[in-house]
Amino acid sequence: MPSPKAKSSGGRSSSSPGVGGNGRYEFMSLNRRPPQHLLQRQGSDPTSTRLRASESPTRRRGSGSSNASTSSTGGQLPEEDCMRLNPSIVGITLSSLLAMDLWLSKRLGVCACEDSSWGSMRPLMKLIEISGHGIPWLAGTAYCLYKSDSTAGQEVMLNLLMALVLDLILVGVVKAVVRRRRPAHNRMDMFATFSVDGYSFPSGHATRAAMCARFLLAHLVLAAPLRVLVLLWAVLVGFSRVLLGRHHVTDVAFGFGMGYCQYNLVEVLWMSPAILHGLIRQLA
Numbered sequence: 001m002p003s004p005k006a007k008s009s010g011g012r013s014s015s016s017p018g019v020g021g022n023g024r025y026e027f028m029s030l031n032r033r034p035p036q037h038l039l040q041r042q043g044s045d046p047t048s049t050r051l052r053a054s055e056s057p058t059r060r061r062g063s064g065s066s067n068a069s070t071s072s073t074g075g076q077l078p079e080e081d082c083m084r085l086n087p088s089i090v091g092i093t094l095s096s097l098l099a100m101d102l103w104l105s106k107r108l109g110v111c112a113c114e115d116s117s118w119g120s121m122r123p124l125m126k127l128i129e130i131s132g133h134g135i136p137w138l139a140g141t142a143y144c145l146y147k148s149d150s151t152a153g154q155e156v157m158l159n160l161l162m163a164l165v166l167d168l169i170l171v172g173v174v175k176a177v178v179r180r181r182r183p184a185h186n187r188m189d190m191f192a193t194f195s196v197d198g199y200s201f202p203s204g205h206a207t208r209a210a211m212c213a214r215f216l217l218a219h220l221v222l223a224a225p226l227r228v229l230v231l232l233w234a235v236l237v238g239f240s241r242v243l244l245g246r247h248h249v250t251d252v253a254f255g256f257g258m259g260y261c262q263y264n265l266v267e268v269l270w271m272s273p274a275i276l277h278g279l280i281r282q283l284a
Ligand SMILES: CC(C)=CCC/C(C)=C/CC/C(C)=C/COP(=O)(O)O
Pocket: 133, 134, 135, 138, 168, 190, 191, 192, 193, 194, 197, 199, 200, 202, 203, 204, 205, 206, 241, 246
């Protein structure tokens, strides 16, 4: 509790408390310069150092010492000030893009539920969703691998299986790190999901669609009309994620990019028949 005596003895009227030389509290006016011993004390106090560092650049430039540093660098802003300005421009740009993403995703979520404006298309969108789901792809590839009687066919199928597992792992890791929530208008009624699938970024369907489309075009689908169909399917899978309200536009855009790059990784990690035979021999 501040002593009224201390208040009157300093002849000071209000606000900031400080500890005087006799151990009592002293009150200083905000528009008066504090005594020298308090200034020295503030200089070594981490809290006040933090407070001064968070002052606005204009205020800091206005102080005597900062003026000296500004003039000594030929009128250039101190480095500290430049670092404070740049993130704000990046921050504003990012927040604007994020706001546009949220707005656009909400507007495009026209099949998010049955009574949405395109609610009657929801069953079709869910069919497209299933066509890009991990389970049919894993089961279909495993079945083809089992049925394949040529070495070339087995090689392609085994590498596709490896690609699908790699995709699940990479998407799971990114989702767990980023932890972006799905759009508020999404109904979480997807079948067979992992716990990370509660998160939105990136779209696992989009990564799988992009990676599998590249895989099919490179190794399995040669006829031109079918190649067009494969590309159309991949684009539809991506669109259906936003129309169903499952994802933001940026989740799908990033997912397509990530899936495209994942295929490059699959090419690097490609398991040749020699490696496969070595693996089979070790397992047997
Ligand atoms: C054999 C095995 C463990 C299969 C797991 C397949 C599985 C449950 C994949 C999850 C697919 C899924 C629901 C991904 C979420 O996709 P988003 O586009 O909503 O991110």
